[in-house]
Amino acid sequence: MKLLWRVLCILVLLAQAVFGNWWNLAAPRSVSDSGNSSAETITTLHKENCHRLEFLVERQKQLCTLSDKMIQVLQTGAEQAIEECQYQFRNSRWNCSTVSSPNSTDIFGGVIRYKSREAAFVHALSAAAxxxxxxxxxxxxxxxxxxxxxxxxxxxxxxxxxxxxSEDIRYGEMYSRDFIDSKEDKNTDEGIMNLHNHEAGRRAVRSRMQRVCKCHGMSGSCSVRVCWRRLPQLRAVGDALITRYEGASHVKVVERKRGKNIRKLRPLHADMKKPNKTDLVYLEDSPDYCEPNEELGILGTRGRTCNRTSVGLDGCRLLCCGRGYQTRVRDHEEKCRCRFVWCCRVICDLCRSKRDHHVCN
Incomplete structure (x- = not known):
C-alpha cells in the first residue's frame, strides 16, 4: 500500500509536468495501510484512488482504472518524456527546466501556457511517450x-x-488518443493546436516501428525468417520531433462555413507551406527565455555553461543573449593511462589538468 501511495504522489508531479496542466490535482487524502496486500484489495484501492483524482475528466478516470498497473505505466511515460525533453533542449535558452513553486501546479511553470513552438513540442512528446x-x-x-x-x-x-x-502500436495509439485528447476542447484555438501536435507525436512513433527478423534453418541456412515489429527507441522519436520543432509551422485558426462552422489550422501567411499531419504547429511566438521570469517559471540563461567555439545554440553568443560571458579556469580530473593487469583488473592513473569553463553573464 505504501508503494502505491508513493507512486501516486510521484505521478501527480510528473503528469503535471508532461501533460501541461492536465492533472491539476492533489494527492489522495488518505490511504489506509491495513497490512493486507491481496490482489483484490490492491485493485479496489487503485480504482478508489483513480476516482479521487478530481481534476481528471470522467473518461480519464475510467481509463485510469483499466488496470492496477496503469499508474506505473503512466509514470514511466511521464519520466521518459521529461528526460527526453531535457536532453533535446539541453543546449537551448529554454532547457526544459522544471520548477518547484507552491503557486504553480505545472512543473514547467507558465511556459506551456504560451501556445508556442515549445508547447507544441511538449504536447507532441507527451503523446508519443x-x-x-x-x-x-x-x-x-x-x-x-x-x-x-x-x-x-x-x-x-x-x-x-x-x-x-510484435509490440502493439495500435493499442498504444488508441490509449494515448483516448486519454490525452479527452482533456482538450476542440472548439478552442489552443485545443485544435494541441490535438494536431498530439497526433504528430503519435505518428512519429508509428513511422519508426522496426521490423526485426531472426533466421531459422539447418546450419544457419536461414531457410525461414521469423519477423516481428519492435518499437523504436524514444530517443529516435525525440530526435525526429526536435527536427519538427525547428521547422514548426506558425499557424492561425480559420473558420470555414459549409453548412456548419468548421475550424481549421492554416499558415499564418499565404506564402507559407500548409502543415501536414506530421508537422508541429504553434499559434504564438515564444516568450523571452534570456532573462528570468518568476511568473512564467523561466530561469533565464545567466550562469549557464556555453561553448565558446560553437556557432550553434550552445554557443556563447546565442546562449548568453549578447550579454557576454566569463571564462573561469577549473581543475579537471580524469582516468588515464589505463592498463590491464593479469588477472583480472584494470588499473588507471588519475590525471589532472586545467580547463577553461565559459559561463554566461
Whole structure:
C-alpha cells in the first residue's frame, strides 16, 4: 500500500509536468495501510484512488482504472518524456527546466501556457511517450486489455513469416488518443493546436516501428525468417520531433462555413507551406527565455555553461543573449593511462589538468 501511495504522489508531479496542466490535482487524502496486500484489495484501492483524482475528466478516470498497473505505466511515460525533453533542449535558452513553486501546479511553470513552438513540442512528446509506454507494457504482459499485436500475422509475406511478439502500436495509439485528447476542447484555438501536435507525436512513433527478423534453418541456412515489429527507441522519436520543432509551422485558426462552422489550422501567411499531419504547429511566438521570469517559471540563461567555439545554440553568443560571458579556469580530473593487469583488473592513473569553463553573464 505504501508503494502505491508513493507512486501516486510521484505521478501527480510528473503528469503535471508532461501533460501541461492536465492533472491539476492533489494527492489522495488518505490511504489506509491495513497490512493486507491481496490482489483484490490492491485493485479496489487503485480504482478508489483513480476516482479521487478530481481534476481528471470522467473518461480519464475510467481509463485510469483499466488496470492496477496503469499508474506505473503512466509514470514511466511521464519520466521518459521529461528526460527526453531535457536532453533535446539541453543546449537551448529554454532547457526544459522544471520548477518547484507552491503557486504553480505545472512543473514547467507558465511556459506551456504560451501556445508556442515549445508547447507544441511538449504536447507532441507527451503523446508519443504515452503511446510508447503503453505499447511496451502490452508486450510485457503488464496490462489486462492488450498483449502482443497478433493482427500483423494476418499478412502473408513471401520469403518470411510473422512470429515473436510484435509490440502493439495500435493499442498504444488508441490509449494515448483516448486519454490525452479527452482533456482538450476542440472548439478552442489552443485545443485544435494541441490535438494536431498530439497526433504528430503519435505518428512519429508509428513511422519508426522496426521490423526485426531472426533466421531459422539447418546450419544457419536461414531457410525461414521469423519477423516481428519492435518499437523504436524514444530517443529516435525525440530526435525526429526536435527536427519538427525547428521547422514548426506558425499557424492561425480559420473558420470555414459549409453548412456548419468548421475550424481549421492554416499558415499564418499565404506564402507559407500548409502543415501536414506530421508537422508541429504553434499559434504564438515564444516568450523571452534570456532573462528570468518568476511568473512564467523561466530561469533565464545567466550562469549557464556555453561553448565558446560553437556557432550553434550552445554557443556563447546565442546562449548568453549578447550579454557576454566569463571564462573561469577549473581543475579537471580524469582516468588515464589505463592498463590491464593479469588477472583480472584494470588499473588507471588519475590525471589532472586545467580547463577553461565559459559561463554566461
Amino acid at each position: 504515452l503511446t510508447h509506454a503503453v505499447a511496451r507494457a502490452c508486450s510485457r504482459g503488464e496490462l489486462n486489455e492488450c498483449s502482443c499485436d497478433s493482427r500483423v500475422r494476418k499478412r502473408t509475406p513471401r520469403h518470411w513469416q510473422w512470429g515473436g511478439c
